[in-house]
Amino acid sequence: MKIVHIIEEVRQSVQAAKKQGAKIGLVPTMGALHAGHGSLIEAAMAECDFVVVTIFVNPTQFGPGEDLDKYPRTLKEDAAYCEKLGADLIFAPSDKEMYPASQLVWVDVDKLTEGLCGAKRPGHFRGVTTVCAKLFNIVGADIAYFGQKDAQQVAVIRQMVQGLNMLLEIRICPIVREPDGLAVSSRNQYLSADERQRAVCLSQALTQCKEQIDAGQRDAAILTARMRTVIEHYGGRIDYVEIVDAEILQPLHAIEGRVLIAVAVFFGRTRLIDNILLDLK
């Protein structure tokens, strides 16, 4: 496995693989790799001949006062993990390599970015879409892999690919969970032991919500109120609890069709997200 830091080197490696007929898989990450990322790399390995993992803590998707500086950077461990899983190439560029000058060009996705995390993190998604567009163009992959845990990101990236007629395919892999149900996340390591225990409330609220829907409840106001109760019982500070359509992410009243149930909850200064996707006939 090679580790490269320069755009031109990625392009050369990928070009060489393509010339031999390889199907190229891309797993874009911010590093601090965990089992969630591992499942993406494994999915890419199963489907592609040459798998590129990018590791870049993208400054343009962090707002002022967010955790850009303290975001974990663990390239050595990440590289060992990628190698173990069989990835072919790590691309770990510097900020300067990705943003050599003041960035004036942005991919903006309307509507889908207004609610949920977008409402609380202005500019976050334009940072995400812009860096993904750059990485897609740099790597030239056939398929890119994302995790369902970042549900809004997933919907936004899908919309970007459709809306700009990008040629690559997007694959979404299911959320990987700890035994107690907590979605794995690079930010879980910020939690104290006590917070870690209480953080189970996100997945519990979602599971209970699904049970109520299975039992016939279709009123979003009732369902979200119950989720809020569960989360507050565990002392979580709610950022949002929402039920939206899965494509454009607009709030629903009576739920039907493809539905996203999404929560964001603070424990101390750590913000956790989780979600569940349902297809209601």
Next chain:
Amino acid sequence: MKIVHIIEEVRQSVQAAKKQGAKIGLVPTMGALHAGHGSLIEAAMAECDFVVVTIFVNPTQFGPGEDLDKYPRTLKEDAAYCEKLGADLIFAPSDKEMYPASQLVWVDVDKLTEGLCGAKRPGHFRGVTTVCAKLFNIVGADIAYFGQKDAQQVAVIRQMVQGLNMLLEIRICPIVREPDGLAVSSRNQYLSADERQRAVCLSQALTQCKEQIDAGQRDAAILTARMRTVIEHYGGRIDYVEIVDAEILQPLHAIEGRVLIAVAVFFGRTRLIDNILLDLK
């Protein structure tokens, strides 16, 4: 020469050409082809093995009250012209093919789009960048050709390609002019015979400006004032007369380096643009 209307057909034709090792050239146009477009197609023919001309009157780059409806649509003549010049493929999609749903994704370029035409045509450049990003992704060209007449467009597209790490190269071809100096444009056909004669003032103002710079004048205020006088003498209604740096398009006071001198002038309801690019050591 083939004419296709469907994205999938372009991709198949281009893929087939690429498999044979062809270098792909793209000339994006809104049709109503004239000698300016002809020079782009010729440049593409000289450098590439397979030349795609796109003809699409892009609705998202027209503002309310602009000439979207009356913009000339002359596909039959355009196709004959492309065939004569030797182009390999015309892609002439419908609005529905390019924008199958409400367009939620936009490429935005800051700063460069604020002044000049951008100040008077809000949303114009996001329409241009977005449709170009789409066309670049649809065609997968190695090189795309644009005319220097749309100087701001050229700077904006270059910035987009750099800022999103798009792999294709951008070639800029010089302005093609009528014998009296008027830059050729699809909108010249809107002019009455009298307006057509007076429209020579755009290129005359620019030529005189260059002469004054060659003679040592470096004060942008003096130079633009003289250009305004020339244009007003011919009865042109000035939209803007500006001297800006050629890369980020910010107004200059004392001019130096790579400089763009750009004018936009109305005759009746017809808006004409012209410019000159100088490299001052």
